[in-house]
Amino acid sequence: MVDPPRGTFPYGSSPTPAAHTAAQPPTPLPPERITVEGLCVDYHGVVALHEASLRVAAGSICGLVGMNGAGKSTLFKALMGFVRPSRGTIRINGAPLAQARREQAVAYVPQTESVDWNFPVSVADVVMMGRYGRMNLLRRPRPQDRQAVRESLERVALWDLRDRQIGELSGGQRKRAFLARALAQGATVLLLDEPFNGVDIRTEGLMVELFEQFRREGRSVLISTHDLAHVRGFCDQVVLINRTVLAYGAIDEVFTEENLARTFSAVMAGLEASPGGIR
Amino acid sequence: MEALLWLTEPLSHAFMVRALLVSLLVATVCGLLSCFLTLKGWALMGDAVSHAVMPGVVIAYALGLPFAVGAFVFGVGSVALIGYIKQMTRIKEDTVIGLVFTGFFALGLTLISKLRSSIDLTHILFGNVLGISTADIQQTLLISALVLAVLLVFRRDLILFCFDPTHARSIGLNTGALHYLLLAVLSLAAVAGLQTVGIILVVAMLVTPGATAYLLSDRFDRMSWIAIASAMLSSVVGIYASYWLDASTAGCIVLVQTGLFLLAFLLAPRHGLLAQRSR
Numbered sequence: 001m002v003d004p005p006r007g008t009f010p011y012g013s014s015p016t017p018a019a020h021t022a023a024q025p026p027t028p029l030p031p032e033r034i035t036v037e038g039l040c041v042d043y044h045g046v047v048a049l050h051e052a053s054l055r056v057a058a059g060s061i062c063g064l065v066g067m068n069g070a071g072k073s074t075l076f077k078a079l080m081g082f083v084r085p086s087r088g089t090i091r092i093n094g095a096p097l098a099q100a101r102r103e104q105a106v107a108y109v110p111q112t113e114s115v116d117w118n119f120p121v122s123v124a125d126v127v128m129m130g131r132y133g134r135m136n137l138l139r140r141p142r143p144q145d146r147q148a149v150r151e152s153l154e155r156v157a158l159w160d161l162r163d164r165q166i167g168e169l170s171g172g173q174r175k176r177a178f179l180a181r182a183l184a185q186g187a188t189v190l191l192l193d194e195p196f197n198g199v200d201i202r203t204e205g206l207m208v209e210l211f212e213q214f215r216r217e218g219r220s221v222l223i224s225t226h227d228l229a230h231v232r233g234f235c236d237q238v239v240l241i242n243r244t245v246l247a248y249g250a251i252d253e254v255f256t257e258e259n260l261a262r263t264f265s266a267v268m269a270g271l272e273a274s275p276g277g278i279r
Numbered sequence: 280m281e282a283l284l285w286l287t288e289p290l291s292h293a294f295m296v297r298a299l300l301v302s303l304l305v306a307t308v309c310g311l312l313s314c315f316l317t318l319k320g321w322a323l324m325g326d327a328v329s330h331a332v333m334p335g336v337v338i339a340y341a342l343g344l345p346f347a348v349g350a351f352v353f354g355v356g357s358v359a360l361i362g363y364i365k366q367m368t369r370i371k372e373d374t375v376i377g378l379v380f381t382g383f384f385a386l387g388l389t390l391i392s393k394l395r396s397s398i399d400l401t402h403i404l405f406g407n408v409l410g411i412s413t414a415d416i417q418q419t420l421l422i423s424a425l426v427l428a429v430l431l432v433f434r435r436d437l438i439l440f441c442f443d444p445t446h447a448r449s450i451g452l453n454t455g456a457l458h459y460l461l462l463a464v465l466s467l468a469a470v471a472g473l474q475t476v477g478i479i480l481v482v483a484m485l486v487t488p489g490a491t492a493y494l495l496s497d498r499f500d501r502m503s504w505i506a507i508a509s510a511m512l513s514s515v516v517g518i519y520a521s522y523w524l525d526a527s528t529a530g531c532i533v534l535v536q537t538g539l540f541l542l543a544f545l546l547a548p549r550h551g552l553l554a555q556r557s558r
Contacts, residue, residue, distance in 0.1 A: 080445075080448070080449045081449075082448060082449075101449075101450070101451045102451070104450060104451075106449060107446075107449065108445055108446060108449045110443065110445060110446070114445075115443070116318075116442065119318060119441075119442050120318070120493070120496060120497050120498050120499045120501075120502050121438070121442060121498070121499060122498065125499075126442075129439050129442075129443070129446060130446075130450075132435065132436070132439060132447075132450055132452065133450030133451050133452070137432070138432065138435070139435035139436060165497035165498070168497075181446070185450065
């Protein structure tokens, strides 16, 4: 595999930006994929996120770590524009969310459990769904859409299996199909909800390989997880969340015992678990 | 020769020709829609809507309005009410559905007994396709054209909405609008369906062809063709059977549908019982 030239994007592969804790306002940084400032989200008076701020650089694999109910799903929903924040701003690639959505910048990769694998669609159909936001009302694929689907499927090595029904794929192939959809969409920010649940070690390795390619291309991958080993294994940045962003930045600096203790302290969370994906 | 006569003799009656044409049309509409409903898991919703249109039909007849108008108002109204109660209380959806549709159905039953109009309760409950009036045929034509147009134009969006609503929303599709579009179309199709088999059995038209086809195909396009074909076949065979056996038309149509489902359940090449046993 040939690596694309490095340094095309800011933060091409390394170095990662310095760590910042929520308490210390960060110094200005070069262009970021995700910029969240003072984000507050509440559902009918129940606070889900309070004064959350974070930055994710272009070209990074960022772990989003927190307990169930800590606000990981809420943050994802906010980044996709599903919830209206009561305060704060979100910018994707420096632009407001509405523009990011028009540009198809944010892709969501669902949890394995939340997908109906018996649904009568082919692998190519699923990847084509990544293109719908760029098509006209009838969603009739144009040559460039077919081309994008082909390229995306080839990148995840599923082109030969494109006519299979989606459920006929193995666990790892299924994950790659949804990553191909995000690629076909042309997303620069990928949100992955617990991507390693029920995934074997080999599949995990293949996925991480893809994430590293995405990083080199300047995409940013935000992975929600509660598995610290994953984060230590291949993330270069981390966001610690417990109803607010406790700390974010380079992993060596943020992943301290003290920060982790605060992340997993039930006193601050105290919310019931919310299993399942984003609906 | 004998067999041919068996087929042609009923066609010498105008009412039989009309019944066959109307039910073929209804089969097309309901067959196609049934694919979306089975994949979305909205069978119970179909049952609810078809029962809830009853007071609308009664009121429309009493006021001399086209029955489709009344049915549509109450169909959409029931769906809106179900959504509202579910949102505002802690009651689970299936309970709300059961609650709302029986309430509406009871209202229809009471109205029909007090209004003492020319409406025949059994025609509404069990259909009257052999005695269908020209005005009713015109309405069914209009409804069918509308439903088919919506399902064809928004086919890809609706498939995506059924498969992965989160992705649909994240790329900027209006999933709220798609939700209500599908429900509105469901209300209309229920009205068309009750022409042939009546309120009680219309849910069979809205579910069984899709379920049969789902066992026979892993592609949406093929599934919809199979669903339409099986719905059409059931209507024709059912109407002929009802003619020669002098039996309930609605009963015969739905029995044939159920029979086709059982065949698929047993013999479907991949998802049938025998195929699974021999695996």
